[in-house]
Amino acid sequence: MASASSTPSSTASATASTASPRTSGVRVRFCPSPTGNPHVGLVRTALFNWAFARHHGGKLIFRIEDTDAARDTEESYRQLLDALRWLGLEWDEGPEVGGPHAPYRQSQRREIYDDVARRLLEAGHAYRCYCTPEELQQRREEARRAGRPSGYDGHCRDLTAEQVAAYEAEGRRPIVRFRMPGETITFTDLVRGELTFTPENVSDYGIVRADGSPLYTLVNPVDDALMEITHVLRGEDLLSSTPRQIALYRALGDIGVGTGAVPEFGHLPMVLGEGTKKLSKRNPESSLDLYRERGFLPEGLLNYLSLLGWSIAEDREVFSLEELVEAFDIRDVNPNPARFDLKKCEAINAIHLRQLPLEDFVAACGPWLREPHAPWRPEAFDQAAFEKLAPLAQTRVTVLSDITRNVDFLFLDEPEIDEASWQKAMKPGAEGVLRSARQAFEKVEWQADAIKEAMLAVGEEHGLKLGKAQAPVRVAVTGRTVGLPLFESLEVLGRERTLARVDAALARLEETA
Ligand code: GLU
Numbered sequence: 001m002a003s004a005s006s007t008p009s010s011t012a013s014a015t016a017s018t019a020s021p022r023t024s025g026v027r028v029r030f031c032p033s034p035t036g037n038p039h040v041g042l043v044r045t046a047l048f049n050w051a052f053a054r055h056h057g058g059k060l061i062f063r064i065e066d067t068d069a070a071r072d073t074e075e076s077y078r079q080l081l082d083a084l085r086w087l088g089l090e091w092d093e094g095p096e097v098g099g100p101h102a103p104y105r106q107s108q109r110r111e112i113y114d115d116v117a118r119r120l121l122e123a124g125h126a127y128r129c130y131c132t133p134e135e136l137q138q139r140r141e142e143a144r145r146a147g148r149p150s151g152y153d154g155h156c157r158d159l160t161a162e163q164v165a166a167y168e169a170e171g172r173r174p175i176v177r178f179r180m181p182g183e184t185i186t187f188t189d190l191v192r193g194e195l196t197f198t199p200e201n202v203s204d205y206g207i208v209r210a211d212g213s214p215l216y217t218l219v220n221p222v223d224d225a226l227m228e229i230t231h232v233l234r235g236e237d238l239l240s241s242t243p244r245q246i247a248l249y250r251a252l253g254d255i256g257v258g259t260g261a262v263p264e265f266g267h268l269p270m271v272l273g274e275g276t277k278k279l280s281k282r283n284p285e286s287s288l289d290l291y292r293e294r295g296f297l298p299e300g301l302l303n304y305l306s307l308l309g310w311s312i313a314e315d316r317e318v319f320s321l322e323e324l325v326e327a328f329d330i331r332d333v334n335p336n337p338a339r340f341d342l343k344k345c346e347a348i349n350a351i352h353l354r355q356l357p358l359e360d361f362v363a364a365c366g367p368w369l370r371e372p373h374a375p376w377r378p379e380a381f382d383q384a385a386f387e388k389l390a391p392l393a394q395t396r397v398t399v400l401s402d403i404t405r406n407v408d409f410l411f412l413d414e415p416e417i418d419e420a421s422w423q424k425a426m427k428p429g430a431e432g433v434l435r436s437a438r439q440a441f442e443k444v445e446w447q448a449d450a451i452k453e454a455m456l457a458v459g460e461e462h463g464l465k466l467g468k469a470q471a472p473v474r475v476a477v478t479g480r481t482v483g484l485p486l487f488e489s490l491e492v493l494g495r496e497r498t499l500a501r502v503d504a505a506l507a508r509l510e511e512t513a
Pocket residue numbers: 031032033065220233234235238
């Protein structure tokens with residue numbers, strides 16, 4: 001499985017590689033920073049890149065942008081890999097898979113970035129900036145007050161040797177700044193159309209910290225260039241960095257890093273949560289873990305997430321991943337913000353659950369019928385009994401974790417009585433219904449239709465419709481007012497256990513009378 005990719009390679013070099021095998025020219029990347037838990041916004045970005053690569057027969061490169069030692073964690077790195085594996089979004093190059101541009105963790109590529117930064121400085125595309133944060137801040141405020149653009153003012157662009165020596169003598173440690181070419185930058189965004197940025201709005205920016213470590217602003221385009229990325233599909237929050245990166249790409253081409261070709265960009269729409277607010281990472285609905293723990297199907301979740309900015313056709317919301325790949329066109333992505341709607345996400349997942357072949361549904365339920373999800377003793381579980389009710393459950397659950405509550409009455413020694421359900425069902429008259437039902441259940445043939453007939457007769461005897469008559473029986477036997485169809489449930493539970501539960505309910509009613 002693991003190939004020779006996860007260690008820094010001594011032959012890693014910043015020169016263009018021409019040897020990568022290709023089926024189509026398309027090469028996209030998913031390049032998260034390993035901070036925090038994977039969230040749905042991240043998954044949507046991964047999905048669109050994956051779908052784009054698969055649609056074009058191209059390659060998805062998975063790269064880890066871990067150049068911020070203060071924030072990146074190994075745990076988060078593991079979670080990212082695990083998330084993509086669970087979702088089934090396979091990558092063609094990256095961690096554990098390897099590839100011609102290994103290593104794919106930026107923390108292992110430091111020598112490449114050091115080399116590129118040095119060459120950018122030598123070629124004059126970058127310079128050392130000695131300004132302190134306080135000085136920068138002060139000049140920014142002055143500019144703002146004077147109504148001038150508040151980006152970096154170019155103070156250190158052309159320092160003389162004497163000025164540099166003076167700063168060095170003061171003990172200042174410079175950052176490296178990229179020199180913007182001072183020209184208007186125009187590009188055609190695959191989602192947003194033509195965009196133009198004038199030089200006043202894009203100032204020179206830092207690419208190496210004062211401690212010598214490279215910044216995201218450098219490593220992201222350098223790796224895109226070296227890894228021959230053809231299309232950059234990412235969130236619109238990164239749009240303002242695109243003109244800077246385009247200028248850097250051109251400079252990289254000039255110093256022989258990569259091919260000099262600038263990738264195409266497509267900025268995906270923002271995802272809104274409640275109101276007009278951006279869906280925040282802190283919002284519980286955004287955590288991927290929640291969806292895994294509740295038992296969403298990867299294809300159900302991905303189907304829903306694909307609708308955040310894209311649609312397969314009017315009036316069509318449910319489709320398979322194959323259909324998504326077949327139809328996916330980045331130019332169909334809508335630039336307007338998309339709203340995250342958990343209810344709709346659940347509804348789409350429920351449809352995917354119903355569409356599973358029964359045996360796949362049964363298999364998918366497996367984890368939710370065992371510890372730690374299942375509240376019953378492990379040896380009390382009976383697979384054959386579960387499979388009898390599985391077809392009825394399949395049309396009723398929204399997420400797989402719902403299955404546990406739907407069948408717990410079968411495997412618990414005693415049903416877990418929900419008090420609100422008890423109060424609702426055990427109204428005056430319930431005792432009489434339970435007694436009649438008990439009598440009928442003793443002699444009826446133990447089969448759902450026959451049990452139903454018997455229950456209809458009990459209802460008639462008490463002047464009740466079936467629904468009202470069966471409520472106390474349901475609560476006595478399953479503990480709740482809602483659940484799977486009752487008579488099939490009783491058939492599977494068996495006569496003896498049903499009678500024992502009716503007796504227990506009668507005893508409780510007597511006690512509290
Ligand atoms: N590591 C960057 C992020 O997580 C990637 C941005 C990009 O796709 O260019 O925001």
